[in-house]
Amino acid sequence: MPELPEVETVMRGLMPVMAGQKINRASINREGLRWPFPERFAKRLKGARVQGMQRRAKYILMALDTEETLLVHLGMSGKVTIDESGAQPPAKHDHVVLDMENGVRILFNDPRRFGALDLLDSANLDSHKLLKSLGPEPLGNAFNPEYFAARLKGRKSPVKTTLLDQKIVAGLGNIYVCEALWRAGIAPQSSSAALDPAHISSLVTHIRDVLTEAIAAGGSSLKDYRQANGALGYFQHSFATYGREGAPCPKPDCDGGIIRIVQSGRSSFYCPVCQQQA
DNA sequence: CTACCATCCTGGTTGC
DNA sequence: TGCAACCAGGATGGTA
Numbered sequence: 001m002p003e004l005p006e007v008e009t010v011m012r013g014l015m016p017v018m019a020g021q022k023i024n025r026a027s028i029n030r031e032g033l034r035w036p037f038p039e040r041f042a043k044r045l046k047g048a049r050v051q052g053m054q055r056r057a058k059y060i061l062m063a064l065d066t067e068e069t070l071l072v073h074l075g076m077s078g079k080v081t082i083d084e085s086g087a088q089p090p091a092k093h094d095h096v097v098l099d100m101e102n103g104v105r106i107l108f109n110d111p112r113r114f115g116a117l118d119l120l121d122s123a124n125l126d127s128h129k130l131l132k133s134l135g136p137e138p139l140g141n142a143f144n145p146e147y148f149a150a151r152l153k154g155r156k157s158p159v160k161t162t163l164l165d166q167k168i169v170a171g172l173g174n175i176y177v178c179e180a181l182w183r184a185g186i187a188p189q190s191s192s193a194a195l196d197p198a199h200i201s202s203l204v205t206h207i208r209d210v211l212t213e214a215i216a217a218g219g220s221s222l223k224d225y226r227q228a229n230g231a232l233g234y235f236q237h238s239f240a241t242y243g244r245e246g247a248p249c250p251k252p253d254c255d256g257g258i259i260r261i262v263q264s265g266r267s268s269f270y271c272p273v274c275q276q277q278a
Numbered sequence: 279c280t281a282c283c284a285t286c287c288t289g290g291t292t293g294c
Numbered sequence: 295t296g297c298a299a300c301c302a303g304g305a306t307g308g309t310a
Binding site: 002003006034058073074075076077112114115129130164166173174175220222242266267 | 301302303304305306
Binding site for chain 2: 033034075076077093110111112113114154155156157161264265
């Protein structure tokens with residue numbers, strides 16, 4: 001579920017209730033998720049104060065006053081719940097529970113367990129295995145047409161696949177790649193190397209725009225995704241292609257319909273009429 | 279370096 | 295209504 005806009009939204013929800021607060025108690029209800037939790041996980045969290053937090057790609061990084069940083073990755077099915085009452089009993093798949101000094105309880109839930117929690121050395125965040133190979137942030141200045149063109153050059157795989165590669169640009173997932181390609185009018189199976197400069201700068205612009213709009217909407221709620229405060233995101237109502245197989249293309253004056261194809265085992269939704277093959 | 283594929287899991291939906 | 299098959303927002307790690 002969570003791509004960059006959803007992770008950003010969850011982080012923004014956690015910030016006001018966690019920043020500046022000490023972790024009074026950490027309950028670890030299983031050994032790990034995607035990977036085992038770090039050694040003495042609960043002990044290292046207990047008593048630590050959350051100094052601040054930032055998002056990198058699809059990761060939330062919470063800086064603690066112990067020179068360690070708590071990394072949170074929601075994977076496919078991860079959710080975070082803020083319980084203001086502080087007494088909500090952990091439910092099924094609530095694997096980690098943090099009780100903050102302000103009385104708020106934070107519950108990390110992840111049925112499929114593709115998510116991850118880890119503790120990193122705050123002085124060497126970039127050397128962590130999950131962070132060291134990440135490409136630039138799509139909303140930052142380092143992701144620009146020049147950089148993107150250089151990374152597309154000589155790449156034989158389809159542009160859809162390239163955009164999902166976190167080493168090229170970090171934070172996009174299946175949904176927002178489909179949406180950005182539709183906005184840019186580029187077919188997902190276009191060869192990466194075949195994109196011309198106009199395609200490339202259009203794609204950069206539309207990637208930025210769709211992510212920015214989705215963040216403003218609180219992310220997209222598919223299945224039961226919610227913001228950390230329990231509110232539903234509403235960007236899913238703005239999807240042009242994702243999950244809309246058989247529906248008319250929403251582009252004005254386009255008489256095409258959205259179709260679904262499979263690329264590298266993932267669904268791609270697009271309009272074969274207005275999205276040109278480069 | 280690039281490309282391809284299996285894999286980690288649960289749960290919701292679809293189809294017989 | 296039961297049950298099996300299939301599908302899902304991610305990303306690693308192995309192999310070629």
